[in-house]
Amino acid sequence: MLSTTSRVTVARFAYQALRTAPRAFAAVAPSVFRRHITVGTDGSNFNSVVLMVPQAEEWMIERFGKFQRVAKPGLNFAIPVVEKIAYKRSLKETTIDIHPQQAITRDNVHVTLDGAVYTRVEDPYKASYGIENPEYMISILAQSAMRKEVGNLELDELFEEREKLNMGIAKALDEAGAPWGIRIFRYEIANINVGASIKAAMERQSNAERVRRAEVLESEGYRQRLINQSEGDRESEINRAKGQAAATKLRAQAEAETIKMLAEAEAEKTKQAAKAAADGIRSIAEAVQVPGGKDAVTQRLAELYIEAVPEIAKHSKMVIVPDRPNDISGVVATAMSISGAVNGSNN
Secondary structure, eight states: OOOHHHHHHHHHHHHHHHHHOHHHHHHHHHHHSOSOOOSSOOOOOOOOSEEEEOTTEEEEEEETTEEEEEEOSEEEEOOTTTEEEEEEEEOSOEEEEEEEEEEEOTTSOEEEEEEEEEEEESOHHHHHHSOSOHHHHHHHHHHHHHHHHHHTSOHHHHHHTHHHHHHHHHHHHHHHHGGGTEEEEEEEEEEEEEOHHHHHHHHHHHHHHHHHHHHHHHHHHHHHHHHHHHHHHHHHHHHHHHHHHHHHHHHHHHHHHHHHHHHHHHHHHHHHHHHHHHHHHHHHHHHHHSTTHHHHHHHHHHHHHHHHHHHHHHHOSSOOOOSOTTOHHHHHHHHHHHHHHHHHHHO
16 A cells, blocks of 8 residues: 555656656557457557556556556556556457468378467466467467377378367367466368379379269169169069969859859759659659550550651661561550559659
8 A cells, every 4th residue: 555645746746747748648549549459469558547448358557567456448547657557468259370381191191281269368367477478379389289180180081070170179279278368269270281292192082982983873773773673573473463363263253153053054954854754754644544545655655666766777777676566566565564664663
């Protein structure tokens, strides 16, 4: 704490400084309040006594060369000569460009990479007194971390796993920047350049890969076409066989129905014929029982016999005739005796 006399002395000194330096303040003020502060841009910071710290910035105030306090955003005061603005730190997220540099992959290919680091000051005190030149140190550290990560990958993996490479570099930078009060959020590789011979080899490899893929796709299409064709033929044969089986079954059923109907018709015909024969025989038997019926039957048999003998002789080379063909009565008697025997056996 300052005594009353010291305070008066400081106030007088400040009053004289304000009276004698208005022109110098007017000339320097535009550069003082210009928003050009990044992570660690320091220089001759003019003490204008009345300090207007911009938003998202913090200034380190020293008194007689020793850290005194942190000037927060807004209106602040600093004693001329006694106090000075040692460091200005921005709390915004800023970008640090990493210039192109060469690295060697795991398969001994020289590549040139450049990128950018996205960083922000978390602790202005550590970012001021824990490191001399933050931007330069972060740039050097990013280059070494990038060479290390690139050395763990082959050329093909370098192009395929760029996100993994960015995450590895950002993690290494964040761990290294923690003691400095600086956070490294991410690292982005902008360009990856290789030599002309490597580029030509990569183009040939890419063309060969495209040709191979085209051939594979063509062969797969041909194979699929054959499979589809064979499956179509198989389905066609199956459908044709099913159709033939169904047609054969229908034909068999139709033939069976026809045979059944013919058999039923033949049976009905035989039944009707037998019934008619039975009715005829029954009628003849009844006629025989009538007085004079026997003589009528005998005469009818004799007539039928006489009519049948010429027909038999006409259609056959050998004819068996009774020994006495002129004896009609004997033939009829024989026939009647046979008929009587048959009737007796049936009874």
